[in-house]
Amino acid sequence: MGTEEITLEALDAKAFVDRQVKAIKEAVGDGVAINALSGGVDSSVVTMLGHKALGDNLKTYFVENGLMREGEPQRIQKIFADLGVHVEIVDEQDKFFAALKGVIDPEEKREKGITQVFYKDVFAKLVKESGAKVLLQGTIYTDIEETAAGIKRQHNVFEQIGIDPQEAFGYKVVEPLIELRKPAVRVVAKEVGLPEEVSQRPPFPGPALCARVINEVTPEKIALVRKATAIVEEELRDSGAFQYLAILHDDQVTGIRDGKREFGRQIEVRCWDSTDAVTATPTDLPFAKLRALADRITAEVPGVVSVTYNIGCKPPSCIEAV
Ligand code: XMP
Numbered sequence: 399m400g401t402e403e404i405t406l407e408a409l410d411a412k413a414f415v416d417r418q419v420k421a422i423k424e425a426v427g428d429g430v431a432i433n434a435l436s437g438g439v440d441s442s443v444v445t446m447l448g449h450k451a452l453g454d455n456l457k458t459y460f461v462e463n464g465l466m467r468e469g470e471p472q473r474i475q476k477i478f479a480d481l482g483v484h485v486e487i488v489d490e491q492d493k494f495f496a497a498l499k500g501v502i503d504p505e506e507k508r509e510k511g512i513t514q515v516f517y518k519d520v521f522a523k524l525v526k527e528s529g530a531k532v533l534l535q536g537t538i539y540t541d542i543e544e545t546a547a548g549i550k551r552q553h554n555v556f557e558q559i560g561i562d563p564q565e566a567f568g569y570k571v572v573e574p575l576i577e578l579r580k581p582a583v584r585v586v587a588k589e590v591g592l593p594e595e596v597s598q599r600p601p602f603p604g605p606a607l608c609a610r611v612i613n614e615v616t617p618e619k620i621a622l623v624r625k626a627t628a629i630v631e632e633e634l635r636d637s638g639a640f641q642y643l644a645i646l647h648d649d650q651v652t653g654i655r656d657g658k659r660e661f662g663r664q665i666e667v668r669c670w671d672s673t674d675a676v677t678a679t680p681t682d683l684p685f686a687k688l689r690a691l692a693d694r695i696t697a698e699v700p701g702v703v704s705v706t707y708n709i710g711c712k713p714p715s716c717i718e719a720v
Pocket residue numbers: 508541544550551552553554601602603604605609641675712715716717718719
């Protein structure tokens with residue numbers, strides 16, 4: 399793959415931060431760079447490294463793609479404001495939903511609905527407006543590993559699969575975390591002063607809730623999976639699991655509510671034990687917890703009549719559904 403991993407054991411977080419800050423300074427020089435902050439640990443660390451290196455010459459944007467979790471843009475903006483970093487929210491949701499309209503194939507969703515809109519439409523415009531030559535992004539070792547192996551095209555991987563961002567999108571991409579897996583990124587997150595609510599945050603996919611809607615993604619379906627996600631995250635926050643999520647299925651099933659037939663929706667809950675997302679097993683959750691989840695989801699998410707819990711392992715399953 400051309401990139402060497404720095405294992406958790408081999409990581410010297412302070413030396414790593416110093417090296418990356420220097421590398422970012424060298425790559426950007428006196429110019430301006432931009433980065434997109436999603437609020438996940440990877441892009442949060444990149445934001446802090448970039449600000450250490452460039453100060454106000456790094457412009458940080460939160461792209462509101464309409465696919466994020468409840469209250470997320472403002473929550474993240476506030477966390478970073480408390481760290482002295484200004485984050486600008488750019489509302490581009492119409493572009494994403496327009497590109498996702500009618501798209502069913504998972505890889506096409508990532509490519510057409512997310513990658514192209516992010517990099518060609520949204521970032522290219524931000525690069526132009528800000529005069530930036532460089533985009534800093536939080537690609538990690540696992541992202542390129544799975545993409546290079548042809549398992550899943552991660553939305554943020556280019557050079558390792560033969561795409562030159564300079565040629566394709568008109569700007570250079572710098573990836574300070576490319577040698578690290580998630581546990582090492584969390585250590586660096588602490589080193590750069592991020593609070594625990596960010597450094598210990600469970601992973602969340604770049605394509606956001608789009609990775610959790612089977613078949614076509616619409617604003618209505620995203621609203622449902624967003625509500626279910628909020629419940630799952632609230633209920634499983636103290637589970638100690640690696641990642642937990644809700645998936646909205648596309649096929650409907652017959653249910654009954656208030657004595658009437660309801661042809662309703664199905665939510666699948668997944669909760670994973672894993673260290674690096676490469677392999678994962680379902681968490682052995684108490685049945686009472688599963689029942690509590692089902693009661694809340696069927697009561698609070700409109701039209702949901704069925705809740706299931708995934709018991710398959712990765713492989714052959716994946717953590718996300720799309
Ligand atoms: P999978 O579904 O491949 O997920 O078992 C492995 C880990 O990666 C996250 N994930 C993504 N992250 N872009 C990302 O940045 C993506 O396209 C993507 N797909 C999955 C997933 O949440 C899990 O932590």
